[in-house]
Amino acid sequence: MTDLATTTTTSLNKFEKFKAQKDGLAVKAEIEKFASVGWEAMDETDRDHRLKWVGVFFRPVTPGKFMMRMRIPNGILSCEQMRVLAEVIQRYGDDGNADLTTRQNIQLRGIRIEDLPEIFKKLRAVDLTSVQSGMDNVRNITGDPVAGLDADELFDTRELVQQIQNMITSQGEGNPEFTNLPRKFNIAITGGRDNSVHAEINDLAFVPAFKEVEGARISEQGAEEEMTFSSPIFGFNVIVGGFFSAKRCEAAVPLNVWVPPEDVVALCRAVLEVFRDHGLRANRQKARLMWLIDEWGLEKFRAEVEKQFGKSLIRAAARDEIDWEKRDHVGVYKQKQPGLNYVGLHIPVGRLFAEDMFEIARLAEVYGSGEIRLTVEQNLIIPNIADSLLESLLTEPVLNKFSINPTLLTRSLVSCTGAQFCNFALIETKNRALETVKALEAEVELTRPVRIHWTGCPNSCGQPQVADIGLMGTKVRKNGKTLEGVDIYMGGKVGKEAQLGTCVTKGIPCEDLIPVLQELLISHFGARLREPATV
Numbered sequence: 001m002t003d004l005a006t007t008t009t010t011s012l013n014k015f016e017k018f019k020a021q022k023d024g025l026a027v028k029a030e031i032e033k034f035a036s037v038g039w040e041a042m043d044e045t046d047r048d049h050r051l052k053w054v055g056v057f058f059r060p061v062t063p064g065k066f067m068m069r070m071r072i073p074n075g076i077l078s079c080e081q082m083r084v085l086a087e088v089i090q091r092y093g094d095d096g097n098a099d100l101t102t103r104q105n106i107q108l109r110g111i112r113i114e115d116l117p118e119i120f121k122k123l124r125a126v127d128l129t130s131v132q133s134g135m136d137n138v139r140n141i142t143g144d145p146v147a148g149l150d151a152d153e154l155f156d157t158r159e160l161v162q163q164i165q166n167m168i169t170s171q172g173e174g175n176p177e178f179t180n181l182p183r184k185f186n187i188a189i190t191g192g193r194d195n196s197v198h199a200e201i202n203d204l205a206f207v208p209a210f211k212e213v214e215g216a217r218i219s220e221q222g223a224e225e226e227m228t229f230s231s232p233i234f235g236f237n238v239i240v241g242g243f244f245s246a247k248r249c250e251a252a253v254p255l256n257v258w259v260p261p262e263d264v265v266a267l268c269r270a271v272l273e274v275f276r277d278h279g280l281r282a283n284r285q286k287a288r289l290m291w292l293i294d295e296w297g298l299e300k301f302r303a304e305v306e307k308q309f310g311k312s313l314i315r316a317a318a319r320d321e322i323d324w325e326k327r328d329h330v331g332v333y334k335q336k337q338p339g340l341n342y343v344g345l346h347i348p349v350g351r352l353f354a355e356d357m358f359e360i361a362r363l364a365e366v367y368g369s370g371e372i373r374l375t376v377e378q379n380l381i382i383p384n385i386a387d388s389l390l391e392s393l394l395t396e397p398v399l400n401k402f403s404i405n406p407t408l409l410t411r412s413l414v415s416c417t418g419a420q421f422c423n424f425a426l427i428e429t430k431n432r433a434l435e436t437v438k439a440l441e442a443e444v445e446l447t448r449p450v451r452i453h454w455t456g457c458p459n460s461c462g463q464p465q466v467a468d469i470g471l472m473g474t475k476v477r478k479n480g481k482t483l484e485g486v487d488i489y490m491g492g493k494v495g496k497e498a499q500l501g502t503c504v505t506k507g508i509p510c511e512d513l514i515p516v517l518q519e520l521l522i523s524h525f526g527a528r529l530r531e532p533a534t535v
């Protein structure tokens with residue numbers, strides 16, 4: 001029996017109440033009806049909340065122009081899929097655009113409700129889904145962006161990520177087993193050495209680790225299975241409870257569990273079932289997994305997961321294999337397949353328009369194998385480019401816009417959506433992020449990239465806590481006026497020994513920010529003022 005079933009309706013928050021009245025996924029069957037009545041006549045809860053179960057987000061900032069959040073497992077899509085996404089936004093002219101997200105994903109903008117039946121048909125035809133991508137669901141599952149290409153990887157995450165998504169969404173059709181979680185849930189899996197997915201900021205993450213497994217464990221049928229191996233075998237250490245929210249941010253903690261790859265999907269299911277059935281639902285600010293772990297203690301949480309898993313869990317390996325600095329994949333790199341390369345394009349703050357997407361699809365088809373990959377830095381990779389085609393790819397005009405060798409600050413810039421489309425935003429982010437970096441680069445010279453992340457409010461979608469310099473939107477008072485401002489975070493470390501940055505300065509008005517950042521770049525990151533130009 002679930003905690004939800006035992007909680008009285010009066011103690012439920014408004015989200016739990018509307019979920020109890022009608023499951024979010026129910027709107028899937030009503031899309032035709034919504035399309036014919038139009039967004040203004042729709043039931044408000046369906047429009048503002050339940051549509052997110054099929055990945056469609058009402059935007060109070062641009063009413064009538066919806067956002068659609070896809071699922072791109074492991075961040076991999078085909079040029080055919082990219083073209084379909086481009087066609088969807090193309091019809092909306094200036095209202096249509098797309099954003100690459102911090103979860104290796106794509107969001108489309110400008111969507112009209114009357115077009116949804118046709119859009120869903122087009123998406124299904126190329127095996128794309130947007131189901132369960134918002135609200136109390138599992139978000140896009142991230143994996144190594146160079147899985148299967150990287151000569152140094154320990155495990156290719158592609159198949160596993162797809163299997164987890166299939167389990168959670170019933171092959172992309174929607175799965176009522178997992179459409180009423182207490183809150184959102186993030187899953188990441190990495191088989192490389194550089195923690196390319198920010199494992200530590202996910203509710204559940206799998207990091208590579210070798211384990212000598214001895215003795216016996218209980219099989220699914222209840223019998224003891226011999227599990228003795230002569231040499232260490234590959235699997236994953238499991239970490240849990242990482243999350244950012246306006247109220248609290250935590251890095252994930254070790255669950256003291258190691259799983260072989262073949263048990264990953266079942267473990268995801270077990271953890272999700274425990275979260276679904278026991279996660280805290282009364283206060284939405286305390287509904288993420290870590291709050292349950294706090295309430296129960298890690299030992300009890302582990303024991304409940306083990307019960308749900310149905311066989312004994314193996315203790316974590318003593319160490320994991322994350323021992324590299326994090327790579328950003330921008331530039332040209334050799335693949336493990338002889339004669340092939342992958343090329344990482346920098347997409348400024350992740351923003352794309354239909355013509356860009358058609359062009360990227362063309363490049364992937366003409367020069368590569370037709371595949372396109374996304375990164376959590378909101379950039380994009382075209383893999384499988386033969387040595388013989390590389391030179392001509394690099395002369396393509398679109399690479400002037402999407403560079404393989406951007407300047408050092410631009411290269412690592414990440415920004416959430418901000419005030420242009422997000423009603424939580426306290427500030428404008430994407431354009432300001434680009435302008436700020438341009439102004440800084442005119443003043444200072446750097447010798448290494450500095451990762452600046454912008455986020456428009458404390459929800460932290462732009463992950464300021466993983467940045468060298470994180471900027472979180474806030475409102476500030478100056479000369480009797482309320483202005484857009486930022487709190488500054490520093491100390492975020494990614495890759496091996498990842499750790500979260502913390503707030504070091506509060507309430508800098510955006511109009512005063514450039515000299516403050518300039519000073520930080522000089523004092524902490526070895527930047528130097530440029531010589532004044534001589535006439």
Ligand code: SRM
Nearest residue numbers: 101102103105139243244245415416417421422459460461
């Ligand atoms: Fe986020 C809510 C955008 C990654 C924490 N996030 C939102 C909403 C849906 C709010 C809204 O309805 O307007 C934003 C949609 C704005 C829009 O129109 O684009 C939004 N979040 C984003 C994206 C697009 C930022 C980006 O520009 O890349 C990212 C989409 C990821 C995806 O493809 O699914 C995005 N959001 C994140 C991350 C980063 C991550 O997952 O690594 C976080 C912090 C990590 C985490 O969740 O633990 C994040 N978003 C939130 C939160 C705070 C969650 C909480 O527990 O309180 C909210 C607010 C909420 O859910 O109530 C939120």
Ligand code: SF4
Nearest residue numbers: 416422425456457461
């Ligand atoms: Fe919106 Fe805030 Fe998330 Fe930025 S951080 S996308 S402003 S909710």
